[in-house]
Structure formats: C-alpha cells, structure tokens
Amino acid sequence: MFFDISAKSQVNTFSINENYAGLVLASDINRLSCSTDTNSMNDNIFSNNSGNIYNYGSVRNYVDSFKTVIGDFNFSKIIFFKDAIVCCISIPCIQEERKNFSFIYNGRSILFIDYDNFLTDIFSIIIEENINEIKESQDFIYFMLKNILKHDLENLNSISQNLSVLELNILTDSSNYNYNADQILAFRGNSLRLHHYYIILMDICRALSKEKTFMNDANKELLENLCDQILTLSNESQQIWEYTSQIRDVYQQKLSVNQNNIMKVLTIVTTIFMPLTLITGWYGMNFEYMKELHWKYGYPLLFGISVLVVGILCIIFKKKKWW
Numbered sequence: 001m002f003f004d005i006s007a008k009s010q011v012n013t014f015s016i017n018e019n020y021a022g023l024v025l026a027s028d029i030n031r032l033s034c035s036t037d038t039n040s041m042n043d044n045i046f047s048n049n050s051g052n053i054y055n056y057g058s059v060r061n062y063v064d065s066f067k068t069v070i071g072d073f074n075f076s077k078i079i080f081f082k083d084a085i086v087c088c089i090s091i092p093c094i095q096e097e098r099k100n101f102s103f104i105y106n107g108r109s110i111l112f113i114d115y116d117n118f119l120t121d122i123f124s125i126i127i128e129e130n131i132n133e134i135k136e137s138q139d140f141i142y143f144m145l146k147n148i149l150k151h152d153l154e155n156l157n158s159i160s161q162n163l164s165v166l167e168l169n170i171l172t173d174s175s176n177y178n179y180n181a182d183q184i185l186a187f188r189g190n191s192l193r194l195h196h197y198y199i200i201l202m203d204i205c206r207a208l209s210k211e212k213t214f215m216n217d218a219n220k221e222l223l224e225n226l227c228d229q230i231l232t233l234s235n236e237s238q239q240i241w242e243y244t245s246q247i248r249d250v251y252q253q254k255l256s257v258n259q260n261n262i263m264k265v266l267t268i269v270t271t272i273f274m275p276l277t278l279i280t281g282w283y284g285m286n287f288e289y290m291k292e293l294h295w296k297y298g299y300p301l302l303f304g305i306s307v308l309v310v311g312i313l314c315i316i317f318k319k320k321k322w323w
Contacts, residue, residue, distance in 0.1 A: 076200045078207055083107070085214060087204060091118070091148060092193040103141075107214045110137050122147055138215055142222045145205065149229065156194075156236045163187060163240065167247050170254055177255060184248050191241040198234035202227050268323060275309045 078087045084106045091099040099118040104111045114120050127134065130143045166187070170180050208215055209223035279302060283292065292298040317323040 076197065076204060078204045080207075080211070085208075085211070089148075089201070089204075090197070092190070092197050105138065105141065105214060108137060110140060119144075138219055141208070142219055142226065145201075145223075145226060149226075149233065152233050153236065156233065156240060159187065159191070159240055160243065163243055163247060167250060170247065170251050177251075177258075180251060184244060184251060188241060188244040188248070191237050191244060195234060195237040195241060198230050198237055202230040202234060205230060264322070268317060271317075272310055272313050275313075276306050279306060279309075 076087075076089050078085065080086075084104055086102070086104050088102040089100070093099060097116075100115045101119050102113045112119055126140070126143050126147050129147075130139075134140055134143065166180065166183050169176070205223045205227045209220045209227065211220075215223070283290070283302065286293070292301070295301075314323070
C-alpha cells in the first residue's frame with residue numbers, strides 16, 4: 001500500500017500492482033500527493049497539487065538491489081549507498097511472529113516496504129502525534145523508531161514480573177517441572193533475541209546520527225538521544241536474561257533436592273529391609289538340624305525380632321533427622 005500525507009490531513013491509501021507493499025512519505029508533506037495510477041510506481045513519477053512533476057528516480061535506481069538486500073532477513077541492518085540509505089528492521093515479538101519492514105531514504109523521500117502491515121497500522125498515528133514536528137521526510141525516521149520503542153520498557157517490566165511468578169512457582173510447586181523448564185527456555189530465548197535486537201538497533205541509530213550526507217544536525221541529536229533510550233532497553237533485556245539464568249539455577253537446585261529426597265527414601269527403605277532380608281535368607285537354608293524350624297515358637301520369635309529391628313532403625317533415622 002502507498003501512503004501519503006496531503007495538507008496534513010488523514011492518510012490516503014492506494015493499491016499498487018507490485019509484489020512488495022510500501023509506505024511513501026514525500027519530502028513536501030504539505031502539498032505532495034501520490035498518483036492513484038497503478039503504473040506510477042513503474043513510471044517512477046509523483047506529482048504535487050500544483051501539477052509539477054516530482055521525480056523519484058534516485059530511489060528507483062536501488063529497487064532491484066533493495067529486493068536482494070532485504071530478501072529474507074531475520075535481523076536488522078543498514079546499508080549506505082552513494083545517494084541512498086537502505087535500512088531493514090526486524091522486531092522480535094514475544095507472543096507473535098517477527099515484524100519486518102524496510103525503507104530507502106534518498107535525502108528527499110522515503111520508500112517503506114511493510115511486510116506484515118505493522119507500519120500500516122501505526123503510520124497515521126505517528127503522523128498525527130508528531131505532525132508539527134515532522135518538517136521534512138528524514139524527521140519521520142526518528143519518530144518512527146521512537147514509536148516502535150514506545151511500549152518496550154513496559155513490556156520488559158511485564159516479562160520481569162512473569163519471571164518472578166515463575167520463580168515463585170518453581171519454589172512452591174513441585175508438580176510442573178517439565179512445564180517450568182519449557183517456560184525458562186522460552187524466556188531465555190526471547191530475552192536474548194530482544195537484547196540482540198536492541199544492540200543492532202542502537203548501532204543503526206548511531207550510524208544514522210553520524211551520517212554526513214542525508215541527516216541534518218537536529219535529527220542527529222535526536223537519534224543520539226534515542227541511542228541512550230535503546231541502551232537502557234538493552235541493559236534491561238540483558239538483566240532479564242541474567243535473571244533467567246538465576247531462575248534456571250534455582251530450578252536445577254530444586255530438581256536436585258527433589259531427586260535427593262527420592263534417593264533418601266529409597267535408601268531408608270533399603271536399609272530397613274536389609275536385616276530382614278538377612279534373617280529370611282538365613283532361615284531359608286533349610287538345614288536338617290535347625291531347631292528353630294521345628295520349634296513352635298520359632299515363627300513368632302522371628303516375627304518379633306523383625307519388628308524390633310524395624311523399630312530400632314526407625315528410631316535411629318528419626319534422631320539423626322534422616323527421616
């Protein structure tokens with residue numbers, strides 16, 4: 001879908017006959033409008049309300065290489081060409097699939113390629129919230145990056161709270177070991193992906209802030225400030241990953257304690273029955289001159305001895321707190 005801002009009004013939507021969907025924010029956001037002709041993408045021409053022709057040629061030159069660059073990517077990256085910037089953003093989501101979008105910026109206009117309708121849903125919101133601050137197309141890059149990070153700190157805090165609940169469940173509930181293990185692995189994987197995402201996104205913002213051809217000083221300063229915000233998010237995600245390591249250690253300790261308890265029970269049972277096994281084995285030999293075998297009180301005597309042995313062992317285990 002093509003999007004354009006005309007006279008700071010609502011975003012207009014146009015369909016194009018292409019394999020890729022895109023967002024276009026023209027440099028003159030007050031007057032520039034996009035042609036509804038489906039061939040305008042191929043003709044590479046946009047016109048403004050006064051009838052003047054706006055040539056989008058320098059971006060068109062990179063469309064073929066752009067498709068090769070963005071192809072199938074699962075991580076963010078930025079590439080600087082002579083007269084354009086190509087940037088791909090891949091946002092890892094906790095409960096959903098990754099959100100991927102890309103853009104080409106040629107110093108005047110930006111062409112966005114939106115794969116999952118992620119930008120499509122927030123494009124108009126970004127414009128409406130920052131309509132007075134967006135003076136030229138490059139301003140939109142900063143506000144777009146700021147918007148996609150808007151709720152990240154809240155999401156990270158939510159993850160931390162869920163981890164606290166998981167840790168409490170591990171300490172109090174001994175019946176869901178497999179489920180808890182799956183949860184720990186999921187949280188570790190998600191936090192690690194988020195950390196890598198923030199590191200790469202911070203590098204992208206820093207690279208844009210140091211760019212000398214396309215970005216003005218005001219946006220460079222804004223991007224530097226955004227780097228500080230991303231650094232905070234990166235540190236938070238790293239702390240979450242370290243927290244999952246601590247919870248994993250707690251889980252392993254709890255699992256070891258549970259296994260030790262099982263082994264202790266088996267050891268106690270084995271110790272109790274060992275002398276009984278000796279007694280039954282001894283009198284199970286059936287020698288001819290074993291008087292106890294023919295004595296009428298032989299069985300009651302052995303029964304009493306067995307009960308006495310079991311009782312003595314239980315008292316010993318109880319005093320030593322083995323039981």
